[in-house]
Amino acid sequence: MKKIFLVTVLSVLLCGHNSLYAASVIKKVAPSFWWASMNNPELQVLLYGEQISSADVSISSDDIVLQEVVKQDNPNYLLLYLNTSEAAPQTFDICLKQGKKQTVIPYELKQRRADAAQIEGFNSSDVLYLIMPDRFANGDASNDVIPGMLEDRVDRNDSFARHGGDFKGIEQHLDYIADLGVTSVWLNPIQENDMQGGSYHGYAITDYYQADRRFGSNEEFRTLVEQAHSKGLKIVMDMIFNHCGSENYLFKDMPSKDWFNFKGNYVQTTFKTATQSDPYASDYEKKIAVDGWFTQSMPDFNQRNRHVATYLIQSSIWWIEYAGINGIRQDTHPYADFDMMARWCKAVNDEYPRFNIVGETWLGNNVLISYWQKNSPLAHPRNSYLPTVMDFPLMDHMNKAFDEETTDGYGGLSRLHEYLSQDIVFADPMHLLTFLDNHDTSRFYRSEADTKNLDRYKQALAFLLTTRGIPQIYYGTEILMAADKANGDGLLRCDFPGGWQNDTHNYFDAANRTALQNEAFSYLKKLLQWRKGNEVIAKGKLKHFSPRQGVYAYERKHGDQSVVVFLNGTDREQTIDLSAYQEILPRTSARNVLEGKEVEIGKELTLSHRGVCVLSF
Secondary structure (H helix, E strand, O other): OOOOOOOOOOOOHHHOOOOOOOOOOEEEEEOOEEEOOOOOOEEEEEEEEOOOOOOEEEEOOOOOEEEEEEEOOOOOEEEEEEEOOOOOOEEEEEEEEEOOEEEEEEEEEEOOOOOHHHOOOOOOOOOEEEEOHHHOOOOOHHHOOOOOOOOOOEOOOOOOOEOOOOHHHHHOOHHHHHHHOOOEEEEOOOEEOOOOOOHHHOOOOOEEEEEOOOOOOHHHHHHHHHHHHHOOOEEEEEEOOOEOOOOOHHHHOOOOHHHEHHHHOOOEOOOOHHHHOOOOOOHHHHHHHHHOEOEOOEOEEOOOOHHHHHHHHHHHHHHHHHHOOOEEEEOOHHHOOHHHHHHHHHHHHHHOOOOEEEEOOOOOOHHHHHOOOOOOOOOOOOOOOOOEEEOHHHHHHHHHHOOOOOEOOEOOOHHHHHHHOOHHHOOOHHHEEEEOOOOOOOOOOOOOOOOOHHHHHHHHHHHHOOOOOEEEEEOOHHHOOOOOHHHOHHHHOOOOOOOOOOOOOOOOOHHHOOHHHHHHHHHHHHHHHHHOOOHHHHHOEEEEEEEEOOEEEEEEEEOOEEEEEEEEOOOOOEEEEHHHHHHHOOOOEEEEOOOOEEEEOOOEEEEOOOOEEEEEO
């Protein structure tokens, strides 16, 4: 059953009363606890219960100030704003008095961890491994179906249904993930999605403070984070502020109609979020794009409502403080209110200066996504305060570049050279999330039937892991999982073979993988392990040359160390004259990273068709 707060009759002497009366049933207290000594001392506590708005509110604490009691149109809500600036860790009582009826809600301010504010976010030294929890591994079959939840079945033959993956399944494979060489795990949403169907993906949240119990409890999620940290892995949590699920109690029994756009009535977004940066966009088009709903089952929050904004901001800070996550990926970032999202980014950074947030900025070119990055001159005098944006345009270029034959100045790898040469539009190119694919796109690897595909795969991963930015790998990339978006999103999110006890194949184990899969796995692992802790790649400046004879060359340099990469973008063996590249070839010998040996640098370099050469000086 859903977890609700049943506030029983207690001794109410602490509230200044000396009688006992029947208590109200409080269904929600959000958040259910908080912490003392936060940088922002203001705390919003949302109370949800039958006809509670008429209550007189008091608190039993001597060092917490009840600043404001806000009633909503719906009598089932009260919003309390508390000032905790002088408060020590404690448990105090929130007291509601309605005539002779009195309700006491014990509330705890916890002691913060000493290093809580110093959580280390993900950055360009990291590689993120993206997992959809329902589709990775099932470690606890007992939570596959939770009585009372609306979607009450597991069917692995239905790509739209839940499959049973959970926190335990991920935890049981943390060694596999760490051994691969990635340093961070980005989880698609783990919060409750108590919806009628399609809840597996997690993007229709019905309780912002509750992990989906089919993945596990809040405590089990925190344990997963702790276990990941013990293995040197960071955790990035997917969040959604633009919209929630239609079964969310905040929508089903709205505090007031202005909690949602268009007063809670469905109006479809146009998905044309470039209107936010368009200097010529009409007010009408801006409103429909930003205030319109993503789908009818995902009502759009009115983030201009200060109570909504505070509720969402606090929910993210609660998860950071509670679970110790290292980053947030914010879904549909440009669909939300610019000013509110900027306020959120700043609030998180004020509490956790080393934390990182990446926004999903699915826009068509680098100018449009650069607008959303912190300190962008294109948005000035506005500032999004969003540290990292997703480089979707580069993904598009990579999905074409490694297919095409590269000619000098056109097509193939020339696409990458030309795109990167425009990085001047970004406030911070190193804070771009780079990727070949994710849970919303066709997988980069196609099929074993395409004989050129492994060469394409190897070149693309070498580029992804050596160019600027923060790389992300989609789970299953290492074992050549393939899927086309044209066949439906569910198939893009296939189960990892071996994550379920009755699976025919267990690809977590090298002994069960094909020779081709093991070749791909070993190649990616070699690159990832080499990249880990490599400051040249994490911090180095980028210098590149326009492709010659179809070969793209570039350098990453940090201090007196450098890495030089040569990519042959043709289907022919190429022998290139190295005289033009002397400025990035500081010595006559280097370590060939992929071959694992020292090599002499002569006057020429020969590359096989679609070949890759990574030299470390």
